[in-house]
Amino acid sequence: MTETTGAINASxxxxxxxxxxxxxxxxxxxxxxxxxxxxxxSPADAVAGVSFSVRxxxxxxxxxxxxxxxxxxxxxxxxxxxxxxxxxxVAGVDVVADPVAARRMLAVVPQRNNLxxxxxxxxxxxxxxSYHGVPKQIRDQRAAALLEQFGLGDRAGEKPDxxxxxxxxxxxxxxxxxxxxxxxxxxxxxxxxxxxxRLFVWDRIRELRAAGTTLVLTxxxxxxxxxxxxxxxxxxRGQLLALDSPAALVSRLPxxxxxxxxxxxxxxxxxxxxxxxxGQLTGVVRSESVAExxxxxxLRVSVKxxxxxxxxxxxQALVPLGAxxxxxxxxxxxxxxxxxxxxxxxxx
Amino acid sequence: MSLVGEQAPxxxxxxxxxxxxxxxxxxFLAILRRDITVxxxxxxxxxxxxxxxxxxxxxxxxxILTQLGYARHGYAQVLFPGIVALTAVxxxxxxxxxxxxxxxxxxxxxxxxLLAPIPLRLVALEKIVFAALRALTSAGVMFPIGVWILNGIxxxxxxxxxxxxxxxxxxxxxxxxxxxxxxxxxxxxxxIMFALVLTPILFTGSSQYPWxxxxxxxxxxxxxxxxxxxxVSEGLRGSMxxxxxxxASWLCLVVLAGSLAALTAVGMHGFRRRAxx
Numbered sequence: 166m167t168e169t170t171g172a173i174n175a176s177x178x179x180x181x182x183x184x185x186x187x188x189x190x191x192x193x194x195x196x197x198x199x200x201x202x203x204x205x206x207s208p209a210d211a212v213a214g215v216s217f218s219v220r221x222x223x224x225x226x227x228x229x230x231x232x233x234x235x236x237x238x239x240x241x242x243x244x245x246x247x248x249x250x251x252x253x254x255v256a257g258v259d260v261v262a263d264p265v266a267a268r269r270m271l272a273v274v275p276q277r278n279n280l281x282x283x284x285x286x287x288x289x290x291x292x293x294x295s296y297h298g299v300p301k302q303i304r305d306q307r308a309a310a311l312l313e314q315f316g317l318g319d320r321a322g323e324k325p326d327x328x329x330x331x332x333x334x335x336x337x338x339x340x341x342x343x344x345x346x347x348x349x350x351x352x353x354x355x356x357x358x359x360x361x362x363r364l365f366v367w368d369r370i371r372e373l374r375a376a377g378t379t380l381v382l383t384x385x386x387x388x389x390x391x392x393x394x395x396x397x398x399x400x401x402r403g404q405l406l407a408l409d410s411p412a413a414l415v416s417r418l419p420x421x422x423x424x425x426x427x428x429x430x431x432x433x434x435x436x437x438x439x440x441x442x443x444g445q446l447t448g449v450v451r452s453e454s455v456a457e458x459x460x461x462x463x464l465r466v467s468v469k470x471x472x473x474x475x476x477x478x479x480x481q482a483l484v485p486l487g488a489x490x491x492x493x494x495x496x497x498x499x500x501x502x503x504x505x506x507x508x509x510x511x512x513x
Numbered sequence: 514m515s516l517v518g519e520q521a522p523x524x525x526x527x528x529x530x531x532x533x534x535x536x537x538x539x540x541f542l543a544i545l546r547r548d549i550t551v552x553x554x555x556x557x558x559x560x561x562x563x564x565x566x567x568x569x570x571x572x573x574x575x576x577i578l579t580q581l582g583y584a585r586h587g588y589a590q591v592l593f594p595g596i597v598a599l600t601a602v603x604x605x606x607x608x609x610x611x612x613x614x615x616x617x618x619x620x621x622x623x624x625x626x627l628l629a630p631i632p633l634r635l636v637a638l639e640k641i642v643f644a645a646l647r648a649l650t651s652a653g654v655m656f657p658i659g660v661w662i663l664n665g666i667x668x669x670x671x672x673x674x675x676x677x678x679x680x681x682x683x684x685x686x687x688x689x690x691x692x693x694x695x696x697x698x699x700x701x702x703x704x705i706m707f708a709l710v711l712t713p714i715l716f717t718g719s720s721q722y723p724w725x726x727x728x729x730x731x732x733x734x735x736x737x738x739x740x741x742x743x744x745v746s747e748g749l750r751g752s753m754x755x756x757x758x759x760x761a762s763w764l765c766l767v768v769l770a771g772s773l774a775a776l777t778a779v780g781m782h783g784f785r786r787r788a789x790x
Contacts, residue, residue, distance in 0.1 A: 204790070272628075
């Protein structure tokens with residue numbers, strides 16, 4: 166993996182620095198100020214007054230369920246969606262006032278495959294670079310290096326129309342890197358990929374971070390956000406609910422440990438009563454229903470102290486209610502707990 | 514939570530890198546090169562696609578009907594400039610309309626170019642210029658085909674400049690009309706659009722008849738006058754076969770320039786609407 170890191174480093178800095186370094190007085194690579202977007206004929210704002218900034222060299226994650234406004238935010242920052250209010254700056258450039266200058270600084274890996282099916286794999290990369298004015302010799306070198314790094318070297322001459330999701334995704338990331346962008350936006354970079362490909366993409370993202378590229382990614386996967394992002398913004402219904410490092414977000418949760426409790430309910434069981442009774446046990450901070458429609462009844466119980474010590478009291482408390490403890494898993498609180506705490510809903 | 518606000522105005526200043534700042538012209542040419550590369554690879558298929566229809570029109574109307582005596586001798590000389598005009602305008606139209614509908618609605622292939630550091634209107638302009646190049650190629654190929662099928666075509670070397678000017682404006686106008694159709698017509702209506710738009714353009718563009726000869730059929734003359742193809746047909750016919758009554762070349766060039774400007778403006782607006790949300 167060291168070799169690959171070196172190669173990406175070289176491809177970004179060999180002929181010139183990665184663009185879009187510190188530009189603002191505080192070195193922010195991305196600034197979003199009271200950003201708002203309402204699509205025509207939509208009753209609500211897709212993005213409803215969001216503000217954040219991303220430091221140069223940082224991996225910034227926007228975490229939230231589908232429809233939270235993540236993709237719209239990325240769309241505005243990458244000049245494809247016009248905001249209805251607020252401001253957005255990429256590398257100090259206002260994306261509304263000067264979209265052309267903004268596009269020089271950024272690259273985007275979209276959620277949907279938008280590869281040029283009329284061009285070969287290599288041409289997808291080299292033409293992208295030529296759209297950004299990269300001289301021929303450099304774009305040829307860079308394409309060769311990136312194709313190798315992304316495991317596409319032996320398919321360089323093929324057309325990408327029959328590519329799998331993973332191959333297309335690798336190709337889109339490689340293409341985005343061809344003009345050495347200062348800020349790389351990745352919209353749901355691993356959605357739909359198999360586990361091996363997901364880890365491959367994670368590795369490449371970590372290498373890019375090591376090479377100094379600023380990355381903004383969206384995900385609805387809390388593990389991905391926790392694994393990759395220096396800081397995570399949690400979005401829901403167009404709003405940014407919290408923003409900090411994954412560890413800080415989790416540490417701010419009132420409960421320190423969690424039990425994920427599956428409950429087999431009887432005919433007479435009042436589910437809300439279960440949550441209430443367990444919530445009143447000594448040492449329990451919160452007890453929230455995270456059941457999915459049609460699924461088994463599930464409670465997320467946050468407790469003070471060792472979670473294991475609460476298994477027996479929970480089981481006992483359920484008996485008088487006509488319910489039975491069917492399963493329990495103990496865990497450290499995660500970003501999902503943060504999301505549940507903020508919204509009262511499970512992330513997925 | 515790290516929110517921002519106060520220092521925003523300071524950050525708004527432009528700070529594109531001084532090195533390696535790309536000119537819009539260079540980006541425009543790179544995008545044009547992409548389209549030429551793709552078309553160049555499928556040149557025979559492209560030519561077959563755009564030439565078969567005018568070739569048959571020329572053969573059946575110019576040769577067969579004349580030989581059988583259903584059309585007057587000399588009709589082929591009236592028809593040929595009209596068929597070149599039709600090839601020029603319709604190839605231009607189809608070369609923008611079809612790919613744009615597919616690009617914007619299904620493949621999203623164009624997105625990489627929409628993210629190039631160049632104003633969106635120049636990406637739209639590239640579509641027009643490239644479609645006009647395709648249309649000029651297919652119109653050019655019609656000349657040897659005319660010589661072959663009709664055993665000679667009307668030609669006066671003194672009017673070469675006017676022929677080229679009419680063809681350039683005609684192909685650009687057809688391409689601009691295609692940009693309008695390709696960006697304003699919803700994708701699920703594209704089939705009906707081609708039936709409702711393409712066929713009327715094909716038959717009301719004075720390519721099979723001289724416009725001035727319609728004076729006894731006033732309503733159809735008025736309809737034909739609204740079709741930009743009429744001015745390409747008349748402009749070419751006037752230059753190549755001046756014996757046939759025709760509209761003045763200057764009038765054709767002025768109307769085409771005006772149509773081109775108007776359709777380009779509308780098409781660019783439509784393109785922007787589709788490119789941004």
